[in-house]
Amino acid sequence: MKERLFDLPGHRVREMNENQKRVQRMKLEKKFMHEVSQGKCYKLGEYHRLQEEELLKISKKPLLTPPRAQPKKKVEREGEPIRVIHEFSASVRCLELTQGGASIWTGENNGSISIRNGMTGDIVHKIAGAGEMYVDTLFATETHMWVGMNDGTLRIYDHLVYILVSEAQSHGDSVTSFAATFDGKVFSASADCTIIKWDTEANSFAMMVRLRLPEMIRTIACYGYNLFSAGDDKIIRCMDTEAGPNQDVREFHGHEEAVNCLLVQDGYLFSGSKDHTIKAWNMEHGECILTLGGGPGMAHEAPITAMIGDVVAHRFWSADTEGIIHVWESTPENEFKHLQTLRGHEGPPIIGLKSFCTIDAVKLWSLAANGKNRLWYSAVNKMEDAVQSTIDAMESIINQDLVEIAKWKELIKKLESIDERRKNELCNALEATCLWHTQRAYLHRWNRYLAVKRQWKRREKIAHMLLSGTEKGVTFLYFQKLERFYLQQKKDKRQKAMVRGLAASNSNGITMAYWKKMKCYTMVTKKRAETNAVAECMACHSTDALRRLTWKKMRRFVDIIGHRRRRNAIASNIMRSSEKGLLQHYYFNLRSYRIVKLKMLRKLRAAECMAAGSERIFTVNYFRKLRLFARMSARAKRRGGISDVMGTHTSIGIISRYYNKLVGYYKSEATDKLKRKIEVEQARNVELQAKYDAKAAVLARLKTLDDKRKEIEDALAAKHAAAERNNLAREELEKLKLAMENKIKGAEERVEKANKERIEDVMAMLKAKCLNYHLDFTLISKIRDQVKMIPVSKIFLEGHMSIKRVVIDITKFNQITGERWKGLEKVIDHIPDHHKSTILHSIKTMIICFDLMSQEIKDSLDTDEEILANTEYLEQMVIIAVKHRDAKLGKAAYRVK
Numbered sequence: 001m002k003e004r005l006f007d008l009p010g011h012r013v014r015e016m017n018e019n020q021k022r023v024q025r026m027k028l029e030k031k032f033m034h035e036v037s038q039g040k041c042y043k044l045g046e047y048h049r050l051q052e053e054e055l056l057k058i059s060k061k062p063l064l065t066p067p068r069a070q071p072k073k074k075v076e077r078e079g080e081p082i083r084v085i086h087e088f089s090a091s092v093r094c095l096e097l098t099q100g101g102a103s104i105w106t107g108e109n110n111g112s113i114s115i116r117n118g119m120t121g122d123i124v125h126k127i128a129g130a131g132e133m134y135v136d137t138l139f140a141t142e143t144h145m146w147v148g149m150n151d152g153t154l155r156i157y158d159h160l161v162y163i164l165v166s167e168a169q170s171h172g173d174s175v176t177s178f179a180a181t182f183d184g185k186v187f188s189a190s191a192d193c194t195i196i197k198w199d200t201e202a203n204s205f206a207m208m209v210r211l212r213l214p215e216m217i218r219t220i221a222c223y224g225y226n227l228f229s230a231g232d233d234k235i236i237r238c239m240d241t242e243a244g245p246n247q248d249v250r251e252f253h254g255h256e257e258a259v260n261c262l263l264v265q266d267g268y269l270f271s272g273s274k275d276h277t278i279k280a281w282n283m284e285h286g287e288c289i290l291t292l293g294g295g296p297g298m299a300h301e302a303p304i305t306a307m308i309g310d311v312v313a314h315r316f317w318s319a320d321t322e323g324i325i326h327v328w329e330s331t332p333e334n335e336f337k338h339l340q341t342l343r344g345h346e347g348p349p350i351i352g353l354k355s356f357c358t359i360d361a362v363k364l365w366s367l368a369a370n371g372k373n374r375l376w377y378s379a380v381n382k383m384e385d386a387v388q389s390t391i392d393a394m395e396s397i398i399n400q401d402l403v404e405i406a407k408w409k410e411l412i413k414k415l416e417s418i419d420e421r422r423k424n425e426l427c428n429a430l431e432a433t434c435l436w437h438t439q440r441a442y443l444h445r446w447n448r449y450l451a452v453k454r455q456w457k458r459r460e461k462i463a464h465m466l467l468s469g470t471e472k473g474v475t476f477l478y479f480q481k482l483e484r485f486y487l488q489q490k491k492d493k494r495q496k497a498m499v500r501g502l503a504a505s506n507s508n509g510i511t512m513a514y515w516k517k518m519k520c521y522t523m524v525t526k527k528r529a530e531t532n533a534v535a536e537c538m539a540c541h542s543t544d545a546l547r548r549l550t551w552k553k554m555r556r557f558v559d560i561i562g563h564r565r566r567r568n569a570i571a572s573n574i575m576r577s578s579e580k581g582l583l584q585h586y587y588f589n590l591r592s593y594r595i596v597k598l599k600m601l602r603k604l605r606a607a608e609c610m611a612a613g614s615e616r617i618f619t620v621n622y623f624r625k626l627r628l629f630a631r632m633s634a635r636a637k638r639r640g641g642i643s644d645v646m647g648t649h650t651s652i653g654i655i656s657r658y659y660n661k662l663v664g665y666y667k668s669e670a671t672d673k674l675k676r677k678i679e680v681e682q683a684r685n686v687e688l689q690a691k692y693d694a695k696a697a698v699l700a701r702l703k704t705l706d707d708k709r710k711e712i713e714d715a716l717a718a719k720h721a722a723a724e725r726n727n728l729a730r731e732e733l734e735k736l737k738l739a740m741e742n743k744i745k746g747a748e749e750r751v752e753k754a755n756k757e758r759i760e761d762v763m764a765m766l767k768a769k770c771l772n773y774h775l776d777f778t779l780i781s782k783i784r785d786q787v788k789m790i791p792v793s794k795i796f797l798e799g800h801m802s803i804k805r806v807v808i809d810i811t812k813f814n815q816i817t818g819e820r821w822k823g824l825e826k827v828i829d830h831i832p833d834h835h836k837s838t839i840l841h842s843i844k845t846m847i848i849c850f851d852l853m854s855q856e857i858k859d860s861l862d863t864d865e866e867i868l869a870n871t872e873y874l875e876q877m878v879i880i881a882v883k884h885r886d887a888k889l890g891k892a893a894y895r896v897k
Helices: 011-037 044-059 383-432 435-467 471-503 507-539 543-576 579-610 615-649 651-770 777-787 792-811 824-830 833-852 855-860 864-869 871-889
Strands: 083-089 092-098 103-108 113-117 123-127 135-140 144-149 153-158 163-169 175-180 186-190 194-199 206-212 217-223 226-231 235-240 250-253 259-265 268-273 278-282 287-292 304-310 315-320 325-329 338-342 350-357 362-368 372-378
Touching: 092 135, 092 350, 092 362, 103 135, 135 175, 144 175, 144 186, 186 217, 194 217, 217 259, 226 259, 259 304, 268 304, 304 350, 315 350, 435 471, 507 543, 651 833, 651 855, 651 864, 651 871, 777 792, 777 833, 792 824, 792 833, 792 855, 792 871, 824 871, 833 871, 864 871
Parallel strands: 175 217
Antiparallel strands: 083 372, 092 103, 103 113, 113 123, 135 144, 144 153, 153 163, 175 186, 186 194, 194 206, 217 226, 226 235, 235 250, 259 268, 268 278, 278 287, 304 315, 315 325, 325 338, 350 362, 362 372
C-alpha cells in the first residue's frame, strides 16, 4: 500500500497549528465585526494593524515540537451508522443530481420532468410531458441534462435555466442508459441493441458513431477509452471508444442471467445481475476476480436492480427487488468486504440509486417502486482517503494513457514498415523505366545466377568424386556432361539474343551492329577480289576472256555504285537517329545544293555574255532573271521551312526559337513600359498644370486680400482713438470679472469638497451593504497583496469598468463617461445571475481599493461624477447581488439589512 498523508511525520502537529491559526482568525473577525457594529469607523489599514497584533500574541506562545514518526500500522476502521435524514413521496421513474446535490431532476410517471429541492424533495419547477412519451433515464453533465424517452427520443436541457437545447429521435426503442468518458464524449444505449457516440464540443450534439450489438442493452459504463455494455445475453462487452463500428470486442463471461447494472470504481468493474450475484472483474484480462457475498445476510436474495459508487470512501452500494441495500468495499485488500445492510425500503423493489460525495460525507438518494423515496447520509469518508483516491485515479488514468501510447508506437512501427516496403517497390518501378537501371538490374541478376552456378559446380565436384568410384557412376557422369553441353548451347543462344536485344535498345548498339556487318562484308569482298584477280591473269590471253572480263568490270562498277548508294542510305539512317547526325545530314544536303546552284549560275552568265547582242535574247534573259528570282524566293521559303523543321527537331533550334520569342517578349515589355511611362509623365504634366493654375488663383486671391487688409488697417487706425476711450471702461469690467471669478472659484471648491464627502458617504454606504469581513477576508488579503505590485487606482478603475461593462451588456446602450446610465431602470430587476456575482465582486474590489487609497490618489480619480450620478443604481444593484448571494449560500447571517 502506498504511504498516506496521515503516516507522514509531523502531520498531527501541522494540523494543530492550522487549527490554532483558524481559531485566532475567527476571534479577530468577531472582534472587528463587534467594533464595526457599535459604530466605530474602520479602514483596511487598521484591520491590518489588528491582525499584526494578534499574530504577535501568537508568536509569544511556545511552539509544538513534532513527535517522532511511529511505524505504520493498519487500523481497522469501523463504519459509522448510515441514517435516513429525509423522505419524500413521489411516483417517479428515474432520478439525477445537479449542482452538487442542491437540486434533483425526476422523471414522473405522467411523462413530465420535475426539478426538486435536493434536501426536501419539493418541486421547484416542472417541465410538461408530450403525449404518451415517458422519461426512462436521466444523465447530468457539467452544464446539460440528457433525457432518454421510451420511444427512443433524446432531449438535452440546460439544467441551469431549464431550456430545451436539442432534441432528436436517434434510437428506435427506449433509451436505457447513458455514460460519459473523461474527455466529454457521451454515449447513449437503447433497447434496439444500439449504442450512439455523441460529440459535445461547442454544444453541437452531433452523432459520431453508431454501434450495433446482438442483444438488448440494459446498462453501459466508461473507464478511460473503454466502454462496457451488458444486457439480456448475460455477456459483458468491452469496446474501444475511439474505434469505429468494425472493431474487435472483448467479452466477459460468468453471469447466468441478464446483467442489470455496471459500475467502474477503483480500477475494477462490478456487475449486478438477475442471478442475485455481484461480480468483480479485472478489466484488462476480462477475468472474474470474486463473486461478492458468501455468508448469511451478506448476499442478495433477489435480482439486483442498481449500483452506485462512493469514490472517496472506496465503497459502493447495491440494491435489489426486495428493497434491501448492501454496502461493500471497492478495494481488494479485504476481498471486497461486506460493510452494512440497510432495510429501510424492505418490501417494494428499489428502481434507482444516486449519490453525491464530499470530502467527509456522502448523500444517497434511493427510489422505491411504491413512491417512498429516501435520502441517506453517511460520514465515513476522510480527507486522507479522498487524497489517496485522487492519486489512485490519476495513476489509473496514467496507466491507461501508457497503454494507449504503446498501441500508437506499435501502429507507427507497422506504418513505417509499410512505408519502407512501398518505397522499395516505387524505386524498383522507377528503375524499370530507365535504360541504365534496367541494364543494372539484368547485371545483378546475372551475377546472382553466376554465384548460384559456382555453388552448384562445387557441389557437382563433390558428387563426381563420390560417383567416379563405380562403373554406373562414371556412365551417369558422362551422360550429365553430354546433357550439360546441349544446355550450354541453348544458354549461349539465349545470351546472344539478350545481348542483341540490349544492343538494339540504343543508338550505340545499332551502330556497332551495322559496323560488324560492314566489316564482314569488306572481308568477303576482299576474298572475291583476290580470286577475280587470279582468274583475270589466267584468262587475259583470248578475246572472249577479255570481253568477259570487261563485262565483269562493268558489272562490278555498277555493283560498287549500288553498294555506295546503299551505304550512303544506311549512313544517312544512322545519322538521322541522333540530333548531331541530323544536323550534319541537312548541312551536306544544303552544301550540295549550293554547289549545283553555283554551276548553273556560271552557265547562265556565260550564255548571257554570248547572247547580249540581240534584243530578243535580252528579253529572254530578262524573263530568265524573273524566273530565277521566283525560284530563289521559293527556295528561300523552302529553306525557311527546312530551318523550322530542324529547329523543331533539335534542342538548339528549340532553344533558339524560345530565345527569339523571349527577346520579342522583353522588347514588347520594354515598349509597354515606355508607353506607360509616357502616359504617367503626361498625366503628371496635366496635374502640374492644374496645380499651377490653382496656385495662380491663390496668388490672385492673396493680392485681393492684401488690398482688403490695407483698407482694414486704415479703418482700425480710425477706430484706435475710439478704442482708447473705451480702455477705462474695460479696466473697470476686468475688475468686476476678476471678482466674479474669485466667487466662482470659491463655489467650485465648495462643490468639489461636497462631492468628495458624497463619494466618501456613497462608498461607506456600499461598504455597509455588501462587505463582510468574515466572508471577504480572502478577497481583502488578495487585494492587499496585489496593491504591492499594481497601483491601487488601476485596480479601482478595473472594478469600475467591470460594472460598466455589465451595464452595457444588459442595457444594450453605449454609456457616456461621467453621465447617468441609460436604460438601466427598465432592466435592473432582471439582471442575470452570473452578472450579479460579477457586480458584487467588482463593488467589493472598489470599496477595498478606496479604503487603501491616499487622499492624493482619491483626488486624481476621474470617476467621481459617474459614481455620484449613478449612486441610486449602484445601491439597487448591490441589494440585488447580496440577495442573490444570500439565496445561494442559504445563510441568514449574511443578508443585507
